[in-house]
Amino acid sequence: MDQPAKLLDYRAKNEHVLIGLMSGTSLDGVDAALVTIRTDEQGEIEKVTLRDFFYMPYSDELREWVMNLCSVETARVDQLTAVHYGLSEWYAYAVQQLMQKAGVTTAEVDAVCMHGQTIWHIAGRTPFPGPQGMTEVRASLQIGELSTLAERTGIPVVGNFRARDLAADGEGAPLVPYADYILFRHPQKGRLLQNIGGIANVTLLPASAAIDQVVAFDTGPGNMIMDQIVQLMTNGQMRYDEGGKLAAGGTVSSVLLEKWLQDPYYQIKPPKSTGREVYGKAFAQELFHDADQLGISQTDLLATVTALTATTIANAYVQFVLPTTKVEEVIVSGGGAHNQTLLAMLQRQLPTGMTVMTAQQFGMPDDAKEAVAFAILGHETLMGRPSNVPSVTGAKRAVPLGNICF
Numbered sequence: 001m002d003q004p005a006k007l008l009d010y011r012a013k014n015e016h017v018l019i020g021l022m023s024g025t026s027l028d029g030v031d032a033a034l035v036t037i038r039t040d041e042q043g044e045i046e047k048v049t050l051r052d053f054f055y056m057p058y059s060d061e062l063r064e065w066v067m068n069l070c071s072v073e074t075a076r077v078d079q080l081t082a083v084h085y086g087l088s089e090w091y092a093y094a095v096q097q098l099m100q101k102a103g104v105t106t107a108e109v110d111a112v113c114m115h116g117q118t119i120w121h122i123a124g125r126t127p128f129p130g131p132q133g134m135t136e137v138r139a140s141l142q143i144g145e146l147s148t149l150a151e152r153t154g155i156p157v158v159g160n161f162r163a164r165d166l167a168a169d170g171e172g173a174p175l176v177p178y179a180d181y182i183l184f185r186h187p188q189k190g191r192l193l194q195n196i197g198g199i200a201n202v203t204l205l206p207a208s209a210a211i212d213q214v215v216a217f218d219t220g221p222g223n224m225i226m227d228q229i230v231q232l233m234t235n236g237q238m239r240y241d242e243g244g245k246l247a248a249g250g251t252v253s254s255v256l257l258e259k260w261l262q263d264p265y266y267q268i269k270p271p272k273s274t275g276r277e278v279y280g281k282a283f284a285q286e287l288f289h290d291a292d293q294l295g296i297s298q299t300d301l302l303a304t305v306t307a308l309t310a311t312t313i314a315n316a317y318v319q320f321v322l323p324t325t326k327v328e329e330v331i332v333s334g335g336g337a338h339n340q341t342l343l344a345m346l347q348r349q350l351p352t353g354m355t356v357m358t359a360q361q362f363g364m365p366d367d368a369k370e371a372v373a374f375a376i377l378g379h380e381t382l383m384g385r386p387s388n389v390p391s392v393t394g395a396k397r398a399v400p401l402g403n404i405c406f
Contacts (some may be wrong), residue, residue: 001358001405006156010110010382014039017239018052019098019155020375021091021114021146024196025276026223026335027066029057030090030241032098033371034109037379045182046153051366052102056094062086069119069143070276080119084143087117091144092152106154107127113378114149114392116142121173138166140173146405154307158378161401165388170395175201177216178380178387179373183364185209190327192317195370196336198224199275200313203314207323215394217320219272220312221261223335225305226342228284233298233405241302244341250303253296260287260308262314270320271394309336310345322351333359337366377401 010016011184015038022031034052039045046077058066068074095112097103118140125136140162144349149354150157162172180193180203193203200222204215226247227240241247284305291301321327330350347356360366380387386398 001326016263018112019112020377022371022372023117027063030094032094033368034102035375054098085145087144091149095153109155111156113374115374116144119144119189123273124276150405157405158381158402160403164399165393165399166396168395168399171273174216176373177389177392178216179376181214192327194331194332195334196222197334204321212391214389218273219316224279230301231304239358247303247306247341250299252307253304256304306342314349317392330356333366333369
């Protein structure tokens with residue numbers, strides 16, 4: 001069947017089976033979600049069902065390679081080239097393991113929808129020598145070769161989602177809010193969908209919201225700094241603070257916290273986005289140095305960076321959300337949803353009447369939501385429908401996202 005015929009065949013069906021793949025800024029591994037999407041006669045999404053989920057952690061060696069690529073001090077073009085292709089071997093293995101676990105065959109899966117691994121994200125525009133002199137461009141790099149994944153799995157692949165939004169003069173991020181709107185909007189309740197991965201990002205869904213009323217942005221660091229501090233504390237023996245147990249034993253330093261909250265990013269009005277290029281290893285080492293200079297213990301340092309994530313999230317609500325919109329529920333997903341110390345800190349800083357919950361309480365495993373989201377975005381691409389949200393990314397118009405590799 002030729003490519004146009006495959007697309008027509010896909011669009012003619014009202015039930016679609018897709019696999020969403022997500023590897024986020026935490027650099028921990030690959031989330032793979034097997035999803036069924038049912039559409040109505042107009043092609044609108046009617047129901048999304050998570051059928052199965054598989055998580056595959058990166059090896060320490062791969063994590064180190066990828067982390068080196070996320071820093072201008074350590075990135076090498078030869079490794080970037082190799083990892084771009086090599087990551088898709090990991091993605092293909094995750095797809096195969098998920099299908100085996102779920103008992104589905106290649107023929108039953110319509111497409112794999114791959115976010116790729118973010119290496120560098122430029123917030124706003126950056127100078128570039130254009131054909132008519134110096135200009136400014138938007139740019140963000142997610143690696144993982146679509147052709148390799150399609151060849152290894154025998155399944156069409158949708159990927160490179162951010163590029164089209166960037167081309168439409170958007171930030172290219174965040175993209176998950178479209179899926180948040182599909183999955184979590186409520187006719188009576190205002191909701192905040194707070195993902196806490198490496199970076200923390202929030203989606204505002206006012207009660208009975210239309211798509212153009214959705215607001216979303218990166219609030220700042222999520223698990224990224226906490227994870228780096230734990231690794232420095234334990235000489236790499238631990239990668240993260242499981243359940244927030246280590247931070248629970250520390251005391252927050254108000255001096256350090258107030259200093260760190262002066263970061264100008266937190267005052268920028270949405271739309272806005274950030275990433276590891278800002279809050280990565282070098283930033284964590286700077287915070288580690290700050291604490292050492294003041295004689296603050298490592299456990300207290302971890303408690304303080306945990307408070308930094310909670311406080312910047314809560315402050316973002318107070319500054320940019322609550323003045324205009326009533327919110328009853330904060331629904332947390334991502335690795336941060338497992339950090340009970342972080343969630344307790346966040347709840348204490350919220351106004352009365354706002355409840356912190358997790359995606360798991362809505363039948364969506366906390367670690368699966370973003371993989372499900374990219375299955376939804378890939379589905380809309382195959383349907384020829386736009387799935388960026390201009391009110392979120394700042395794009396000039398709604399556009400279909402991603403490239404399709406058959």
